[in-house]
Amino acid sequence: MKRMILWPGAVMRRAARANADWIAAQRERGTVQRAISPLLASLALALVTATPQPAFACATCGCSLSTDAAMGYSDVAGWRATFEFDFINQDQLRSGTSSISNAQVAAINDAGGSQEVEKQTINRYFTAGLSYRPNGDWNFNLLVPYIDRSHSTWGDSTNPLTPDKVSGASVDSLGDMRFITSYQGLLPTHNLGFQLGVVVPTGDYGGPNAAGTGTVGRNPVAFNSGPNSRNPSPGNLLDTSLQAGAGATDLIVGAYYYQAVSQNFDAFVNGQFQAALWHKLDQPGEDYRPGNLATVSFGLRYEENPDIVPELQFNITNKRTDQGVLADTISTGGTVVYLSPGLSASVTPSMQVFAFVQLPLYSRLTGIQLFPHWTASVGASYAF
Numbered sequence: 221m222k223r224m225i226l227w228p229g230a231v232m233r234r235a236a237r238a239n240a241d242w243i244a245a246q247r248e249r250g251t252v253q254r255a256i257s258p259l260l261a262s263l264a265l266a267l268v269t270a271t272p273q274p275a276f277a278c279a280t281c282g283c284s285l286s287t288d289a290a291m292g293y294s295d296v297a298g299w300r301a302t303f304e305f306d307f308i309n310q311d312q313l314r315s316g317t318s319s320i321s322n323a324q325v326a327a328i329n330d331a332g333g334s335q336e337v338e339k340q341t342i343n344r345y346f347t348a349g350l351s352y353r354p355n356g357d358w359n360f361n362l363l364v365p366y367i368d369r370s371h372s373t374w375g376d377s378t379n380p381l382t383p384d385k386v387s388g389a390s391v392d393s394l395g396d397m398r399f400i401t402s403y404q405g406l407l408p409t410h411n412l413g414f415q416l417g418v419v420v421p422t423g424d425y426g427g428p429n430a431a432g433t434g435t436v437g438r439n440p441v442a443f444n445s446g447p448n449s450r451n452p453s454p455g456n457l458l459d460t461s462l463q464a465g466a467g468a469t470d471l472i473v474g475a476y477y478y479q480a481v482s483q484n485f486d487a488f489v490n491g492q493f494q495a496a497l498w499h500k501l502d503q504p505g506e507d508y509r510p511g512n513l514a515t516v517s518f519g520l521r522y523e524e525n526p527d528i529v530p531e532l533q534f535n536i537t538n539k540r541t542d543q544g545v546l547a548d549t550i551s552t553g554g555t556v557v558y559l560s561p562g563l564s565a566s567v568t569p570s571m572q573v574f575a576f577v578q579l580p581l582y583s584r585l586t587g588i589q590l591f592p593h594w595t596a597s598v599g600a601s602y603a604f
Contacts, residue, residue, distance in 0.1 A: 285576055304347055304599035340590065348363075350362050358411055426457075531564060539554060578594060
């Protein structure tokens with residue numbers, strides 16, 4: 221039997237055509253009823269936690285797009301390979317709900333304070349995934365991220381902020397892998413499900429200890445340019461929260477619900493909570509625990525043509541501040557809301573691709589943080 225990917229809307233279109241007379245009659249009476257075909261059982265969202273969210277150094281440097289809604293879903297048991305690229309350029313400073321200039325932050329140091337003046341962080345996340353579905357109820361998914369991050373900062377410089385005061389660092393290594401189990405057999409329609417997963421500390425992590433006398437963790441990255449690179453170790457090391465890994469084992473729990481709402485529109489909502497259960501940096505003077513993370517996404521897909529599907533998502537992220545003496549316990553938390561328009565397309569019966577842009581609608585950030593003007597995500601899925 222030929223294996224193929226079916227878009228959720230494609231299945232709904234088949235059911236809609238089979239019931240065209242009924243739908244027309246309902247519309248004439250002004251009430252189009254919600255109808256879900258039993259075929260949707262094979263299309264439940266088994267990848268709600270597929271969005272890669274590596275080592276957040278802030279409330280905004282991880283992708284919050286719901287890739288489960290962006291990709292198609294297999295209607296048969298089998299294997300599936302995925303790839304996603306996320307680009308996040310944090311190039312503006314914000315505090316609370318407002319932007320703040322670099323000079324304004326440096327003015328804190330002019331007045332005798334001690335505040336880092338960050339310049340830019342560019343995050344490029346490459347995530348490969350492999351999932352196996354033995355039947356319509358279960359899905360097992362492994363996600364392996366690779367982190368390409370460049371960071372620049374003026375440190376605690378005073379005005380004027382000149383190029384010779386800028387220090388730079390680059391992170392290029394494996395991130396923290398995650399394994400997600402999804403169960404969607406609670407309802408006959410398979411459109412309600414739950415996930416349980418774990419993040420394991422496979423990425424390099426750590427930094428200088430609180431006393432500045434030694435290095436903790438595993439292969440932490442150091443600054444490679446500017447004044448910070450000339451400091452003796454461990455004073456030349458990049459912040460713990462900006463390393464490729466967090467050094468923690470996290471628990472992930474999630475849930476999703478999917479519903480066809482009319483002949484051409486499908487809607488979804490999903491949520492996820494992530495918290496560190498164990499963290500390797502747990503000793504006095506060298507402790508670091510990443511903050512808890514909660515995400516909620518909801519949106520609509522327009523599926524008149526199942527081969528080319530426009531989509532609109534709203535993505536909400538809330539992150540608690542990191543904890544420990546090695547953490548920035550102020551400038552790492554907050555709430556962010558994104559509007560995410562995009563498009564997904566069926567290239568072959570087994571392969572789908574997608575592209576999305578995320579536009580920030582609202583942000584309330586603790587402390588002073590780098591924030592993106594926009595983010596972008598592209599990806600592909602192949603069933604075999």
